Each structure stands twice: as structure tokens, then as C-alpha cells.
Amino acid sequence: MCEEPFAEAARAAGVAIDELIRQIEHWKNDGTIRRFGAVLAHRSAGFRVNAMGVWNVPEARVEEFGRAASECPQVSHCYRRPPFEGFRFNVYTMIHGASREQCEQAARIISERTGITDYTLLYTTREFKKSSPAYFSKPD
Amino acid sequence: MDEIDKQLLNIAQTDFPIARRPYKLLGERLGIGEQEALRRVRRLLRSGVIRRIGPSFDSKKLGYVSTLVAAKVPEDRLDEVAAIVGSYPEVTHNYARDHEYNLWFTLICESEHRLRDVLDEIELRTGVAEMHSLPAEQTFKLKVDFELR
Numbered sequence: 503m504c505e506e507p508f509a510e511a512a513r514a515a516g517v518a519i520d521e522l523i524r525q526i527e528h529w530k531n532d533g534t535i536r537r538f539g540a541v542l543a544h545r546s547a548g549f550r551v552n553a554m555g556v557w558n559v560p561e562a563r564v565e566e567f568g569r570a571a572s573e574c575p576q577v578s579h580c581y582r583r584p585p586f587e588g589f590r591f592n593v594y595t596m597i598h599g600a601s602r603e604q605c606e607q608a609a610r611i612i613s614e615r616t617g618i619t620d621y622t623l624l625y626t627t628r629e630f631k632k633s634s635p636a637y638f639s640k641p642d
Numbered sequence: 643m644d645e646i647d648k649q650l651l652n653i654a655q656t657d658f659p660i661a662r663r664p665y666k667l668l669g670e671r672l673g674i675g676e677q678e679a680l681r682r683v684r685r686l687l688r689s690g691v692i693r694r695i696g697p698s699f700d701s702k703k704l705g706y707v708s709t710l711v712a713a714k715v716p717e718d719r720l721d722e723v724a725a726i727v728g729s730y731p732e733v734t735h736n737y738a739r740d741h742e743y744n745l746w747f748t749l750i751c752e753s754e755h756r757l758r759d760v761l762d763e764i765e766l767r768t769g770v771a772e773m774h775s776l777p778a779e780q781t782f783k784l785k786v787d788f789e790l791r
Binding site for chain 2: 503507508509523529534535536537538539540544546549554568569572579580581582589593624625626627629630631632634635636637
């Protein structure tokens, strides 16, 4: 944490600061960097509860459902994933709320809007690990 | 957190200045000085409101592969299995959830091959046979910044 963090990073990487800044801008523009900035803890935004909503959506309606669920501001991630034996759900939504009730309400709204009623919420009971990926790091 | 903190967080999440003196520019946008902006960011980092400041890469564009794994672990072995799973640097999230599939973790690896190896190793070391790798087939939303009001 200093006045010139990019100068420090450039020194560490052995490149000129202008070059580093150009490279970051380039990666932002082509999408290699999705976002550059502060990553907040969910709870600081008032989201203490995290529910993984899993939905059983007919194949033909997955696209439409994915778009509708993504419009919900409490949904941070929405993916199609393969179902497996004993687990019929094929769309996943990460839902954040101040309480379980808020998560349930968000899921209910998605369900009402889409007509998809076969879903369940899996609440986080313990967070064993939460970290950012380390790319191109080689173990010593 | 006051109004300036909230504004600062909204700007710092989505529009962090990429420049030699980012905190000077951030301060200008908030009507405060560089030192005041730095002081606030330091405090927000220390108190854990900000987890980190930096790039969030599109892992796919870097050639990485990722998956979500659902595991069914005997309740009395949850801690032990979670510790083994979490020991891999490629495991970024590892959560217990209230379901018969009670351990869910994300894995991000440099290749399909490495991902397979890590999964095989975890299965072998934990003895948990009920483990399903569920890679995303389609991404509808990935938005991890929040607007603070």
C-alpha cells in the first residue's frame, strides 16, 4: 500500500511502469482482465448469507431462465452445469442476502418470473477456504 | 463507513485508476486529497471490507480450466476431508453446505490434465468416492462487484 502501487509492481516484474499500465489497459480492453480494482468481502455489502440455488430447468428453457435469473441483483454467478445421477439440477445461481429469508425471497421471485418451481437452496454452513486463484505460479 | 467510504468503494471496484498515482486520481473524484484516499483504503483493507485490490482475470482466456465439485462426505469426516481438499492451491473455494452433498469446492488448474490429476489425488487421499466434477457449460452471469448505497 503506497502512493505508486503500479511503479512498485512494475519494478517487481522488471518492466517500465508505462509498459505495465499499457499492458493492463490492453488486457482490460480484450477481456483478459474482467475487472481491475477492489474486491470486497460479501459481508461488507450487507450480504451475510450465501445460498447456492440449484434449478431443474427443461433443456429448451435454459437460455431464457439463465437470462432471467441473471437479472436478479442478488445473483452474483449463474451457470449451466451438468446434472448427475441423483442430482437433477442443471442451472446454478449464487444468491447473496442479509438473511436466509432474503435469499429465499430472491429465489421465489426468480421462480415466479420463470415458472421454474423445481429448485432447492444449499446454504453455506462453513467456509473452509476462500481465496483468489494464483496464475502461473510455480511451486518451489 | 461514511458516504465517502461508500463512494470510494463503488469507484475502486469498477473504475480503479490505472495510473502512476491512482490514489491522487481517486481522491480528486471524491473531493479529498491523496493521503486521505490512501488512509481510507488502508483502513478498509485492514478491517476486511476490501479483500484485495488488483486484476480479476478471465481464467479461460489465460488457458486455465475450472470446475465445481460436489462431494458426499460422512459428517464425522468433514473437517479432515475439507483440510485435504483445501491444501491444494488450485482449490479456491471450499464450503460445507446443508445437503447430502455436503462439501462443494471450486478447482482452477492450468490444464485439463492437471485438473484430472488433482481430482484423482483428492479421491485417493480422502477415500471419498461420491465426488462429481461439474464444469460450467455456459456462463450467464459473473458479477462480483456490489453497488453500495
